[in-house]
Amino acid sequence: MSVTAPQGFDAAGVAAGLKSTGKPDVAVVVNRGPRKVGAAVFTSNRAKANPILWSQQVIADRTVEAIVLNSGGANCFTGAFGFQTTHLTAEKAAELLDVSAGDVLVCSTGLIGTGDEVFRGKVLDGVERGIASLSADGGQLAAEAIMTTDTVSKTAVLTRDGWTIGAMAKGAGMLAPGLATMLVVITTDADLEASEADAALRRATNVSFDRLDSDGCMSTNDQVTLLVSGASGIHPDLDDFTAALSELCGELAQKLQTDAEGASHDITIVVQHAATEEEAVEVGRSVARNNLFKAAIFGNDPNWGRVLAAIGTTAAQFDPYDVDVTMNGVRVCSAGGPDRPREDVDLTPRATRLEIDLKAGEATATILTNDLTHDYVHENSAYAS
Amino acid sequence: MSVTAPQGFDAAGVAAGLKSTGKPDVAVVVNRGPRKVGAAVFTSNRAKANPILWSQQVIADRTVEAIVLNSGGANCFTGAFGFQTTHLTAEKAAELLDVSAGDVLVCSTGLIGTGDEVFRGKVLDGVERGIASLSADGGQLAAEAIMTTDTVSKTAVLTRDGWTIGAMAKGAGMLAPGLATMLVVITTDADLEASEADAALRRATNVSFDRLDSDGCMSTNDQVTLLVSGASGIHPDLDDFTAALSELCGELAQKLQTDAEGASHDITIVVQHAATEEEAVEVGRSVARNNLFKAAIFGNDPNWGRVLAAIGTTAAQFDPYDVDVTMNGVRVCSAGGPDRPREDVDLTPRATRLEIDLKAGEATATILTNDLTHDYVHENSAYAS
Numbered sequence: 001m002s003v004t005a006p007q008g009f010d011a012a013g014v015a016a017g018l019k020s021t022g023k024p025d026v027a028v029v030v031n032r033g034p035r036k037v038g039a040a041v042f043t044s045n046r047a048k049a050n051p052i053l054w055s056q057q058v059i060a061d062r063t064v065e066a067i068v069l070n071s072g073g074a075n076c077f078t079g080a081f082g083f084q085t086t087h088l089t090a091e092k093a094a095e096l097l098d099v100s101a102g103d104v105l106v107c108s109t110g111l112i113g114t115g116d117e118v119f120r121g122k123v124l125d126g127v128e129r130g131i132a133s134l135s136a137d138g139g140q141l142a143a144e145a146i147m148t149t150d151t152v153s154k155t156a157v158l159t160r161d162g163w164t165i166g167a168m169a170k171g172a173g174m175l176a177p178g179l180a181t182m183l184v185v186i187t188t189d190a191d192l193e194a195s196e197a198d199a200a201l202r203r204a205t206n207v208s209f210d211r212l213d214s215d216g217c218m219s220t221n222d223q224v225t226l227l228v229s230g231a232s233g234i235h236p237d238l239d240d241f242t243a244a245l246s247e248l249c250g251e252l253a254q255k256l257q258t259d260a261e262g263a264s265h266d267i268t269i270v271v272q273h274a275a276t277e278e279e280a281v282e283v284g285r286s287v288a289r290n291n292l293f294k295a296a297i298f299g300n301d302p303n304w305g306r307v308l309a310a311i312g313t314t315a316a317q318f319d320p321y322d323v324d325v326t327m328n329g330v331r332v333c334s335a336g337g338p339d340r341p342r343e344d345v346d347l348t349p350r351a352t353r354l355e356i357d358l359k360a361g362e363a364t365a366t367i368l369t370n371d372l373t374h375d376y377v378h379e380n381s382a383y384a385s
Numbered sequence: 386m387s388v389t390a391p392q393g394f395d396a397a398g399v400a401a402g403l404k405s406t407g408k409p410d411v412a413v414v415v416n417r418g419p420r421k422v423g424a425a426v427f428t429s430n431r432a433k434a435n436p437i438l439w440s441q442q443v444i445a446d447r448t449v450e451a452i453v454l455n456s457g458g459a460n461c462f463t464g465a466f467g468f469q470t471t472h473l474t475a476e477k478a479a480e481l482l483d484v485s486a487g488d489v490l491v492c493s494t495g496l497i498g499t500g501d502e503v504f505r506g507k508v509l510d511g512v513e514r515g516i517a518s519l520s521a522d523g524g525q526l527a528a529e530a531i532m533t534t535d536t537v538s539k540t541a542v543l544t545r546d547g548w549t550i551g552a553m554a555k556g557a558g559m560l561a562p563g564l565a566t567m568l569v570v571i572t573t574d575a576d577l578e579a580s581e582a583d584a585a586l587r588r589a590t591n592v593s594f595d596r597l598d599s600d601g602c603m604s605t606n607d608q609v610t611l612l613v614s615g616a617s618g619i620h621p622d623l624d625d626f627t628a629a630l631s632e633l634c635g636e637l638a639q640k641l642q643t644d645a646e647g648a649s650h651d652i653t654i655v656v657q658h659a660a661t662e663e664e665a666v667e668v669g670r671s672v673a674r675n676n677l678f679k680a681a682i683f684g685n686d687p688n689w690g691r692v693l694a695a696i697g698t699t700a701a702q703f704d705p706y707d708v709d710v711t712m713n714g715v716r717v718c719s720a721g722g723p724d725r726p727r728e729d730v731d732l733t734p735r736a737t738r739l740e741i742d743l744k745a746g747e748a749t750a751t752i753l754t755n756d757l758t759h760d761y762v763h764e765n766s767a768y769a770s
Contacts, residue, residue, distance in 0.1 A: 047697030047705040047721075077690055079722045112690040113723070217677050220694050291676070291757075292602050292765055299766030305462055305497040309605050312432030320432040336432075337464045338498070372676075374762050380677050381684030381757075 002139030002155035005166035006189035008032045008229025010134040013141030016126030018072025018110070018119065024145035026126025027168075029185055030066040030097060030134055035230030038064025038105065039197040041205045043222035049076030050115070051108045054086040055223060058105050062194035065099040067185060067225055068130070069107040069146050070123050071170075074181065076108075076220045078115030085120040092124050096131045107223050109148055109171065109181040143168035146183055154255040158248045163190035163232040165244060169252045171219075181221035182209065184252060190241055191230035200242040201226045208249035211281065212368045213288040214260050224249075253368060258350075262379045263370035265297050267352045275361035279316035283356065284367030286310045294372035297352060302345040304333040307356065318358040326355040387524030387540035390551035391574035393417045393614025395519040398526030401511030403457025403495070403504065409530035411511025412553075414570055415451045415482060415519055420615030423449025424582040425490065426590045428607035434461030435500070436493045439471040440608060443490050447579035450484040452610055453515070454492040454531050454568060455508050456555075461493075461605045463500030470505040477509050481516045492608050494533055494555065494566040528553035531568055539640040543633045548575035548617040550629060554637045556604075566606035567594065569637060575626055576615035585627040586611045593634035596666065597753045598673040599645050609634075638753060643735075647764045648755035650682050652737045660746035664701035668741060669752030671699045679757035682737060687730040689718040692741065703743035711740040 004011050011029045018025040031038075040059045042052050058064065068089055075082045086106045094101035143153040147170050154169040171182040192200070205224050226245075236244075258266050269287055274280035287293055290310035296303035304325040312320050321336035330345045332338070352371075389396045396414045403410040416423075425444045427437050443449065453474055460467045471491045479486040493500075528538040532555050539554040556567040577585070590609050611630075643651050654672055659665035672678055675695035681688035689710040697705055710718035715730045717723070737756075 045694060045697040046699075047693040077693065077718075077722060112694075217675060217694065218698050220690075220697065290602060291761075295762050295765035298762065301766065305605075308432040308462065309430060309497075309602070312430040312605070313603050314431075333462075337462060372762055372766075374759055376676075377680050377683065377757060377759050377762055380680035381686065 001137065001157060001166065002143045002168045003029050003166045003185055003187045004136050004139035005157040006164040006187050006229065008189050008231030009187045010136055011138035011142040012130040012133045012135065013138065013145030014126055014129045014133060016122040016129065018070060018122050024141055025070055025072045026123065026130050027069045027142035027145035028066060028093065028127065028130040028134060029142060029187065029227065031064065031227045031229050033229055035191060035228050036063050036065055037192060037194045037197050037228035038062060039201045039226045040105065041201060041224045043219055045218045045220055047220050049074055049108060049221040050078060050082040051075055051086045051106045052221060052223060053083060054090065055105045055107065058102055062198070063103050064105055064227055065103040066093055066097055067105040067107065067227065068093050068127055069183060070126060071109050071146055071148050073110040073114030073119045074108050074112050074221050075115040076112045078113065082115040085115060085123065088120065089123055089127055092127045093131065096128065105225060107183050109146065109183055109221055112220065139166065139168065146170045149261050151259055154252060156248050156251050158244055160236065160240070160244055162234045163188065163236060165248050167248060167252060169256060171256060181219040182256065184209070184224040186226045189229050189232040191233060191235040192228050192241065196238050197226055197228050200238065200245050203242050204245040204249045207246055208253040211366060212253045212257055213285055214257070214370050257368040257370065260370045262373055262375035264373050265350055265352045265371040267297060267354060267369045267371065269367045269369065270353070270355045270364065272355060272357045272364050273361055274358045274363040274365070275317040277363045277365055280363050280365035281367065282314050283311050283316045283358065284365055286314045288367045288369035291372055297347060298371040298373045300347040302327045302332050302342045302347060307354065308336065311356065316358065317360045322359060324357040328353055386522065386542060386551065387528045387553045388414050388551045388570055388572040389521050389524035390542040391549040391572050391614065393574050393616030394572045395521055396523035396527040397515040397518045397520065398523065398530030399511055399514045399518060401507045401514065403455060403507050409526055410455055410457045411508065411515050412454045412527035412530035413451060413478065413512065413515040413519060414527060414572065414612065416449065416612045416614050418614055420576060420613050421448050421450055422577060422579045422582050422613035423447060423490065424586040424611045426586060426609045428604055430603045430605055432605050434459055434493060434606040435463060435467040436460055436471045436491045437606060437608060438468060439475065440490045440492065443487055448488050449490055449612055450488040451478055451482055452490040452492065452570060452612070453478050453512055455511060456494050456531055456533050458495040458499030458504045459493050459497050459566065459606050460500040461497045463498065467500040470500060470508065473505065474508055474512055477512045478516060481513065490610060492568050494531065494568055494606055497605065524551065524553065531555045534646050536644055539637060541633050541636050543629055545621065545625070545629055547619045548573065548621060550633050552633060552637055554641060556641060566604040567641065569594070569609040571611045574614050574617040576618060576620040577613050577626065581623050582611055582613050585623065585630050588627050589630040589634045592631055593638040596751060597638045597642055598670055599642065599755050642753040642755065645755045647758055647760035649758050650735055650737045650756040652682060652739060652754045652756065654752045654754065655740045656750050657740060657742045658746055659743045659748040659750070660702040662748045662750055665748050665750035666752065667699050668696050668701045668743065669750055671695045673752045673754035676757055682732065683756040683758045685732040687712045687717050687727045687732060692739065693721065696741065701743065702745045707744055709742040713738055
């Protein structure tokens with residue numbers, strides 16, 4: 001049931017004509033309380049879309065009543081007019097819900113540059129019709145309304161001792177022309193203080209979505225939101241909640257990775273025995289962003305030399321001549337030289353696992369990425385915004 | 386005439402059977418003096434090939450008598466045996482030239498992992514025959530002997546008041562499976578101290594080869610070498626020499642860029658009005674390494690949104706909502722929003738110029754790159770080391 005699985009939330013997903021397909025394209029999620037706590041993490045790209053700029057202002061006081069999300073247009077680089085569209089969106093929702101506009105988050109996804117009067121009219125219409133159809137079963141339709149090039153809706157639900165976390169997500173890094181912004185809405189009926197929600201979300205995001213690195217490109221519109229209703233009446237231990245939230249976000253991140261448009265391999269990079277967790281992440285990312293490595297995987301080539309050449313660009317602690325590299329369970333490189341023959345490795349399955357043992361400590365980190373394919377080049381070179 | 390244009394240098398290029406084509410694959414360049422000064426800049430990748438490890442030791446005392454370069458095999462990740470091959474190469478050349486092995490640089494380029502007994506035998510044979518055919522006209526053959534996937538040899542000559550600089554170069558970033566290592570040998574009959582040669586080379590490399598960023602991947606075998614004979618008897622002002630060397634290196638870098646395998650556009654990124662030169666370089670690089678931008682150029686799409694999304698990932702000083710973007714002379718974005726219509730931009734020519742005005746200062750930098758094409762994916766995904 002996605003975001004409506006926990007108690008205290010209503011949602012809706014309606015078609016406002018933003019998508020030419022006529023499919024749902026405006027989602028609304030409302031927190032009925034008793035708590036109205038919100039936390040959010042935004043793209044770190046300094047070029048931020050208008051809805052991001054608005055939502056950053058809304059989240060400042062950690063009070064959120066509702067969130068409106070549209071697909072079919074990113075409203076990015078659309079200037080003051082676009083910002084006003086976002087503001088009007090929040091105001092319309094606030095008016096219909098009888099709350100403050102400053103407590104309504106707004107997210108948009110779609111083509112960069114889309115955001116004119118026609119766009120504005122449809123979004124506002126979608127807000128009206130969405131709010132008119134809010135229900136405690138609306139989570140699935142909401143999850144569909146935020147899809148762009150996703151082939152399936154992505155939802156997750158996790159239940160612990162009397163409290164529940166629900167979520168919907170879309171996108172997987174900018175794998176298609178400005179379309180694959182990552183948007184996530186997480187709801188919970190656990191009872192948390194604003195500072196607890198913020199801390200838990202930052203940690204969970206850090207070990208999940210931040211480690212999903214499909215093509216190294218950071219979208220202008222990414223936003224991960226957590227809404228807390230407290231309706232279960234249960235205040236969990238913060239560590240327990242953070243662990244559960246991290247698990248749920250990790251599950252969503254994998255769903256985004258496996259639906260990455262244009263990809264033919266889902267690559268899980270596990271960096272082992274790093275000196276620190278940060279260094280493990282740095283090393284994993286250097287491989288995840290290396291075009292030569294990713295192209296090799298596309299070609300089913302267990303090219304460990306390229307893995308070494310990639311990690312050799314980092315400042316992480318390790319001896320370049322004493323690293324082990326294992327692909328899909330076969331150690332092809334040990335101590336910086338050849339080990340098992342490459343013919344022993346079967347890279348034809350979509351799921352790909354790369355393990356890099358740095359032998360420098362006890363820290364580990366996992367980075368998710370995909371291969372570099374002809375489809376990727378094709379998707380991203382055809383004329384589009 | 387390449388490296389033999391300046392006085393005091395002999396060179397040769399011979400075929401030792403390392404290349405299956407039978408083309409020249411071992412080059413030798415000898416400094417006849419009176420000066421025997423050498424300076425070199427090596428790949429910053431911590432995974433360094435055996436010849437790099439050797440050459441770093443040789444260059445320590447700034448005295449260089451000769452340099453041997455082979456194509457047809459990178460001798461990288463080939464362990465102690467591979468290192469010994471490099472050492473034997475230097476010893477063989479030293480014996481025949483009656484100099485010290487510790488004064489002979491060695492470079493290799495080709496497939497990573499190549500470096501067995503067969504390879505060793507051919508390289509040593511090539512050294513013998515190369516030294517036997519040294520001549521003051523050997524520069525062109527030497528330039529051909531270092532080619533791998535290059536379609537043309539790359540040389541340059543620059544003459545000032547009585548002194549000359551000559552050079553040969555190959556490669557353009559790792560644009561083909563481990564083949565496109567960048568090797569450059571520069572010779573001059575200007576008279577320079579070792580410290581002057583080192584300073585001039587570092588500056589010239591910094592503003593030329595370091596700003597050639599074809600696919601963001603740093604090779605394991607890159608080396609840029611400067612040999613000083615002093616045979617002209619003229620000791621130029623260091624600033625004048627550095628400016629001339631920088632100009633020559635810039636010319637070579639452009640030649641490497643335009644011969645980048647698999648590319649269909651040569652993209653010159655000019656970052657203007659940055660707060661500092663370092664920030665201009667950082668911004669240029671963020672675009673040069675952005676797959677979505679490079680794929681858009683492949684599709685002849687003047688996608689300025691992706692340029693903004695790319696530079697937005699840097700910490701350079703600028704207002705993301707007040708940047709101008711000009712493509713092939715047409716300003717498509719001003720102050721962070723649309724300007725001239727995209728239809729006004731013709732991106733069909735191979736030569737592509739992108740100007741980014743940060744409006745934050747007076748510094749400028751130019752980064753050279755290429756587009757992301759199907760050929761790149763194909764070249765780098767077919768089974769190879």
